[in-house]
Amino acid sequence: MSRLAIASITALLTVGHAYAAEPITLRDMGSFHVGGRLVEISGKPVKGVVFTPGGVPAKVDPNGTYQVEQMYVQYFLPANEKGAYPLLMWHGGGLTGVTYETTPDGREGWLNYFLRKGWAVYNSDAVERGRAGWAQYPDIFKSEPVFLTTANPFERFRIGEGLNSYDADPAKRKLLPGNQFPVEGYENFVKQNVPRWTTTDDAIVAAYIAEIDRVGPSVILFHSQAGSFGFKVAQARPDKVKALIAIEPAGIGDPAKADVLKNIPTLIIYGDYIERDSRWPKIRANGIAFADAIKAAGGSVDIVDLPQAGIKGNSHMVMMDKNNLQVAGLIQKWLETKGLTK
Amino acid sequence: MSRLAIASITALLTVGHAYAAEPITLRDMGSFHVGGRLVEISGKPVKGVVFTPGGVPAKVDPNGTYQVEQMYVQYFLPANEKGAYPLLMWHGGGLTGVTYETTPDGREGWLNYFLRKGWAVYNSDAVERGRAGWAQYPDIFKSEPVFLTTANPFERFRIGEGLNSYDADPAKRKLLPGNQFPVEGYENFVKQNVPRWTTTDDAIVAAYIAEIDRVGPSVILFHSQAGSFGFKVAQARPDKVKALIAIEPAGIGDPAKADVLKNIPTLIIYGDYIERDSRWPKIRANGIAFADAIKAAGGSVDIVDLPQAGIKGNSHMVMMDKNNLQVAGLIQKWLETKGLTK
Numbered sequence: 001m002s003r004l005a006i007a008s009i010t011a012l013l014t015v016g017h018a019y020a021a022e023p024i025t026l027r028d029m030g031s032f033h034v035g036g037r038l039v040e041i042s043g044k045p046v047k048g049v050v051f052t053p054g055g056v057p058a059k060v061d062p063n064g065t066y067q068v069e070q071m072y073v074q075y076f077l078p079a080n081e082k083g084a085y086p087l088l089m090w091h092g093g094g095l096t097g098v099t100y101e102t103t104p105d106g107r108e109g110w111l112n113y114f115l116r117k118g119w120a121v122y123n124s125d126a127v128e129r130g131r132a133g134w135a136q137y138p139d140i141f142k143s144e145p146v147f148l149t150t151a152n153p154f155e156r157f158r159i160g161e162g163l164n165s166y167d168a169d170p171a172k173r174k175l176l177p178g179n180q181f182p183v184e185g186y187e188n189f190v191k192q193n194v195p196r197w198t199t200t201d202d203a204i205v206a207a208y209i210a211e212i213d214r215v216g217p218s219v220i221l222f223h224s225q226a227g228s229f230g231f232k233v234a235q236a237r238p239d240k241v242k243a244l245i246a247i248e249p250a251g252i253g254d255p256a257k258a259d260v261l262k263n264i265p266t267l268i269i270y271g272d273y274i275e276r277d278s279r280w281p282k283i284r285a286n287g288i289a290f291a292d293a294i295k296a297a298g299g300s301v302d303i304v305d306l307p308q309a310g311i312k313g314n315s316h317m318v319m320m321d322k323n324n325l326q327v328a329g330l331i332q333k334w335l336e337t338k339g340l341t342k
Numbered sequence: 343m344s345r346l347a348i349a350s351i352t353a354l355l356t357v358g359h360a361y362a363a364e365p366i367t368l369r370d371m372g373s374f375h376v377g378g379r380l381v382e383i384s385g386k387p388v389k390g391v392v393f394t395p396g397g398v399p400a401k402v403d404p405n406g407t408y409q410v411e412q413m414y415v416q417y418f419l420p421a422n423e424k425g426a427y428p429l430l431m432w433h434g435g436g437l438t439g440v441t442y443e444t445t446p447d448g449r450e451g452w453l454n455y456f457l458r459k460g461w462a463v464y465n466s467d468a469v470e471r472g473r474a475g476w477a478q479y480p481d482i483f484k485s486e487p488v489f490l491t492t493a494n495p496f497e498r499f500r501i502g503e504g505l506n507s508y509d510a511d512p513a514k515r516k517l518l519p520g521n522q523f524p525v526e527g528y529e530n531f532v533k534q535n536v537p538r539w540t541t542t543d544d545a546i547v548a549a550y551i552a553e554i555d556r557v558g559p560s561v562i563l564f565h566s567q568a569g570s571f572g573f574k575v576a577q578a579r580p581d582k583v584k585a586l587i588a589i590e591p592a593g594i595g596d597p598a599k600a601d602v603l604k605n606i607p608t609l610i611i612y613g614d615y616i617e618r619d620s621r622w623p624k625i626r627a628n629g630i631a632f633a634d635a636i637k638a639a640g641g642s643v644d645i646v647d648l649p650q651a652g653i654k655g656n657s658h659m660v661m662m663d664k665n666n667l668q669v670a671g672l673i674q675k676w677l678e679t680k681g682l683t684k
Contacts, residue, residue, distance in 0.1 A: 023369050024371060025365050025366070026367075028366075029366060030444035031440060031443040031444050032444060032448070033530060036533060038492065049488055050540065051488075051540060051567060052543075052567055053543060054570075054628075055592055055593055060488060060490070061494075062491075064493055065491055065493070065510065066489060066492065067492050067533055072440065074443070076371075098375075098473050102374060108372070109372075125472075125473065130467075130473040131439075131473060133535065133537065134537060135489075147408060147477075149383075149403070149406030149408060150407045150408065151406055152402065168407065187409070190409045191378060191409055191412040192473075192475075194473070194475035195476060198392065198393060201395060225394055227394070228395070228396075250393065251394035251396065252396075279400060282398050283397065283398055286397075
């Protein structure tokens with residue numbers, strides 16, 4: 001057995017049993033769904049479905065009204081709240097709120113970190129992901145879902161050295177040198193991936209707007225695919241968004257409305273190896289251009305390229321990397337500097 | 343606007359902002375995925391996918407290895423642990439771990455209740471549900487998913503008075519008299535429903551076994567569809583299951599192996615209106631027969647029909663009903679009686 005495989009098994013055995021140094025004291029925790037709409041389906045045949053083997057068949061009429069495009073939000077409210085506003089965490093594509101929970105190798109993630117710092121954290125699953133549920137296609141969602149192979153995120157999230165860097169044998173995987181992704185937990189990370197669609201952006205934005213309308217003025221921390229969601233929701237609700245923290249945004253807001261964001265303190269963070277990747281130089285350039293448009297309108301955008309700040313080796317999954325708490329500390333300090341703690 | 347609709351909106355506005363009386367102190371919280379297997383897909387064309395509108399197209403080769411049939415577990419470990427073992431919570435069909443979180447009308451659910459009582463709670467999403475993700479069909483899952491209309495659970499979960507009791511207008515819905523389901527939150531409950539398959543039982547059982555192998559000796563509380571999962575996993579791992587709490591089990595274990603359960607204290611709970619339903623008399627009879635088989639082998643099974651215990655009006659979703667904490671109290675007392683607290 002390879003050394004990596006043994007490390008992976010060791011991590012599996014310890015995850016969930018590591019005792020945190022300090023207790024987390026909550027005044028409350030819970031969850032809710034928000035947003036969505038009702039859709040009518042008609043003209044389909046009635047089915048008899050045995051839901052449990054050996055069970056009693058139930059009649060299921062597929063015609064009728066369906067609830068679709070809602071999203072799921074789980075909240076943790078610290079007893080000693082120190083954030084000036086709730087902190088909303090929005091995950092990237094093909095992922096769920098699990099992104100911010102325990103890292104794939106069993107360390108504390110950003111949810112716990114910011115909760116321990118006194119933030120009321122609202123961690124969510126966007127429309128179509130995880131506990132949000134998903135809708136029939138092509139009747140309601142207009143395309144097929146995308147499934148990722150085990151190799152895909154390794155090669156696309158700047159963990160491995162590009163195409164064909166992944167191998168079924170962990171010992172044969174070609175890592176970007178100095179990479180901070182916890183490769184011994186890569187198999188666990190793949191288990192966090194869920195199917196996604198590419199035609200549901202408007203529904204996702206609508207649900208995120210419903211979330212912020214319900215929670216009230218908030219700070220939004222968002223990752224990757226949620227780049228466009230974070231900026232667009234802020235453009236739709238500029239008075240309710242008190243700060244934006246974009247972690248490697250893969251999309252941007254409406255450039256024609258960049259001025260709407262001028263009063264919202266914004267932090268954009270990029271990891272390492274951007275220039276070695278086939279897609280990320282262009283993605284980052286889009287983000288910088290959008291930031292420039294906000295700044296040209298009088299806004300305040302801080303851009304941190306982690307390697308230039310002396311923090312090296314970060315993959316696209318910054319919140320899971322081995323130095324994830326160092327980057328979280330940088331974000332926390334930025335929030336303090338912006339007067340967003342109390 | 344109807345009185346019910348106004349009540350529903352009021353509930354929406356207050357959910358997530360109700361302060362719990364006593365803080366919840368955790369020594370740790372986190373999550374993990376467990377179980378599953380790798381599957382090869384071959385012979386499909388490569389696609390170019392634009393994951394974010396305006397983004398840079400990425401090459402997605404659908405051929406390759408897929409991680410499938412894992413499950414998701416979220417854990418909350420109280421600082422002052424009083425349960426003798428961890429408490430695993432397994433949801434029913436078409437649902438996720440959200441079942442045990444905040445009720446659809448914004449009250450505390452069983453997750454918080456048992457956590458406050460000092461249980462280390464492991465709340466999960468079974469294979470194919472929620473944060474567990476789901477696999478391609480018919481390539482991997484062998485059937486189509488089932489989607490439920492907004493009317494279906496109302497008529498099937500003993501909330502309304504059977505078929506055609508649901509109406510889009512809450513004021514026109516025909517409730518079973520005295521029903522404890524929080525009907526003002528029914529629209530929220532529908533948002534908790536997710537697609538399900540009927541051909542994944544073996545994969546679900548395998549993942550649950552992987553969960554208990556990882557967490558170690560545990561008490562399992564399971565609902566509805568998970569009836570068969572709870573009993574079957576206990577039959578596969580009798581030494582690791584310290585008690586079974588079956589909430590309206592829709593399925594049972596292997597009757598030929600009932601004797602394997604003889605050393606596991608078991609509690610089965612049924613709600614109200616069983617005899618008025620078209621399916622539940624038969625479902626309950628199956629459960630009673632299975633309990634009788636365990637008892638005939640020398641086992642201990644306590645069956646509580648809530649109305650006979652003076653607790654009336656419970657739907658199939660006992661953990662969400664208005665008297666949910668009264669039923670939780672009955673379970674807690676049973677666990678104490680069985681010596682499962684410390």
